[in-house]
Amino acid sequence: MKLGREISGDGRFVRQPNRFTNRIEPDSPYPPGPGRYHLYASYACPWAQRSLIVRQLLGLEDIIGLTVVDPIRDDKGWRFTLSPGDRDPVTGASYLSELYHATDPEYFGRYTVPCIWDTQTERLVTNDYPQLTITLETAFAPWHAAGSPDLYPSRLRRDIDAMNDWLYGGINNAVYEAGFSRNQQKYEDAVTRVFTTLDRLEERLTTHRFLHGDQLTDSDVRLYTTLARFDPVYYSHFKCSIRRLTDYPALWAYARDLYQRPAFHNTTDFDQIKRHYFITQTNVNPSQVVPVGPALDWDAPHGRG
Template structure:
């Protein structure tokens, strides 16, 4: 659902279900293996964050994952990828059913990621910024051996500060460009976006990762926007001052993360392009999905190792994705 104010500026609806799954279960949802199902779409950058963090922390065996199809109607994300179009664990065809099980007549956006309480079939939360933080800080007893600390105590203040600017100017900034309803609102959003990207380029020219010398939550949040930039945001959302491939520092940084286990192996460019170009008919009335861009550049050397840093700190890379969760090889995702 797209909201545009009287000045033509896009405003994201952030009225989420904010119950949390915590070690103390204070909201009625305690950390408990095999109780919850993370529902995502590989097309969605907000859901992609949760997929990556779940992978990096090794929570696949304790939190199952349902994957909705890349397109949806006005009512809801649907489970088109599953046999008979029905999620095999929740038994539903539309994610809306889980929202309405929690709040009958639910009137807000049906968004992913959403964590569903399997015994009741009710959505616990769709508060995407908190979901990934809680996976790091509340599910620690079930992290895999060697899991990285994505939200270290000593760096939380700086991570939060960087995340706030990245969210307002970049993660949500591309949407503010794409859904702007007036020229002035679009140009303001465009200027803010590229000012922030220039700031990030300068920051990352001196250090391998956004905060500290290891991957943190901040890198996860920026990556999911960068990886979609040339395929979608540059053209579809009119973010066209520069392609990612024309911003040398950010392009190398994005390739560094893409080739890091847990990042590129969650990306499905076919799902990404089909979602944006087919669902957003107000922007792309024909529903034609572009054939490009070429994807082979993602696997070229990036040279970021020269800046030092250790991707997983004292930890280790995650193992390959579980059976059934692997994305197609990159060569099969493009022409």
Template sequence: MSLDGDTSTTGDTAQSNTAYGNKAFKRSKSHFADRITADAADGWPVEAGRYRLVISRACPWASRAAVSRRLLGLEDALSLAVTDPLQDDRSWRFTLDPGDEDPVLGIRFLHEAYDAREKEYPGGVSVPAVVDVPSGRLVTNDYQQLTLDLATEWTHLHRAGAPDLYPEALRDEIDEVMDGVYRDLNNGVYRAGFATGQEEYEGAYGDVFRRLDLVSERLAGRRYLVGESITEADIRLFTTLVRFDAVYHGHFKCNRNKLTEDPVLWAYARDLYQTPGFGDTTDFDHIKRHYYGVHAGINPTGIVPAGPDLAGWLTPHHREQLGGRPFGDGTPPGPVPDGEAVPEGHRPLP
């Protein structure tokens, strides 16, 4: 099974990808890596209304796309489908929609779009996924490239005042920061959580907290990871940090300390959470129900913890004292579109 983003496998999802010879978790590359570009080099042109973005709000990889889409104001150009946080052996389900069917694609399970693209594809069904609405075929599940293309190839469809999330002058530095964060933290928490040997677990655990210490040091005197405004690097770090205390600290045994115990990272995460596009796309209920309900090999009882208390996410962070402008020369996104709001009770409200 592939584990590009989060897959459809029930039970101990990622352990199906463990190389048991060395007891180490390994993440597969995206199988469907077509790009949607302005020049249509891969046969998929950027076109308003043609594609549908399928996400799970539980998945950190999919959450990147949700944040980027909102910051860039692509809601009218790229429609959104949100799956149930729990999968079964038929893949991600559209049970949150009337009749348990996606109203645009007319399918009940995401695997149907994968099958339309490649019959009997042997890998996992992962999110985020972009589907071509006219044909019902999967276009891409390349979660690493997707958000970069939204920022650079979809520019003529961006809202007025959209931020530049991948500024050309800073790309080398952004890429360097993102590479370390991905290797040691975004993927490192999974390597720790799904390790089947003590040595592999401790190695991943060490990577996670070494990287957290490095980014904490980097952010002590600057508001954002690279430059003076939010970039792709901040989005990728945020989607792991926002899950840390709720899931990774206990469920994945990354328990040296909680996010709330690092003053710099906790303030940084709150700053982003309180920025439109971040907190308003975060669903703590889906996050907890997915991880604790699907990973039966780690949590065989399926009990979902009642905590942690989420009220702290709305407390003052004082990061504005470091300067910087969240959207650079741009402006904040507008209100969350009708039908896309995270349900009441799934995140803290003022």
């Protein structure tokens, strides 16, 4: 993978900015509505799985289309080899990069999931993954299924935003900083931050069912996609190996509590996750050998009510 531009002079991984940041919102060039927008995602990717979970939790499957990319990227990036004829049924493209170049012929960064395509203008609207779940939770509210959870309730928005920022720096992106670091000290800084964050989360989830109390929110979705990958991938591949998720009783039970809900379970594919990281990230795993374990019982009773 092409990380060259994202490794700073001191060996630190600094993630590229999101290139497409238009918003789907009422009274804008991209108003929300059924059938117009199409999501491109990978089951392997934690940033993309957030949108997959939220789309299912809110019952938006018939409102926003979906194409899932092959978990294994080649040197031209994400491929549509899971779709009939190896082509995206919506655009006819073979590679996700074709959508990026159709939107901006000068685009030179990595071609990332998740992203949203507008079938009317035939352009990418956004690959701004932190905003994407919020958009599904707010702009698409008129199309949420009856009885679906309010993942971004007005009274908690400030707390959710603050928690999400803290999760990003402390764990969601910190595992990547540890894994992609080319400098011992920067790696140690990142890995220490990961485990300080997990220790604090363990304390919080010992007394709270979810991050913000009794109600499942957007923050839980963001934490879950990192926890699901922790023992199978980040522990070994990204060298986040001080402790395992399963060494934290409250966090491990919390992760199972979420996993056992259909929207989380249906979008968690451990095989695709492991094959993606271990085969595609040859900068970290040149042999491309995929580990067999770990054997984890995600279906064990969580005991959290």
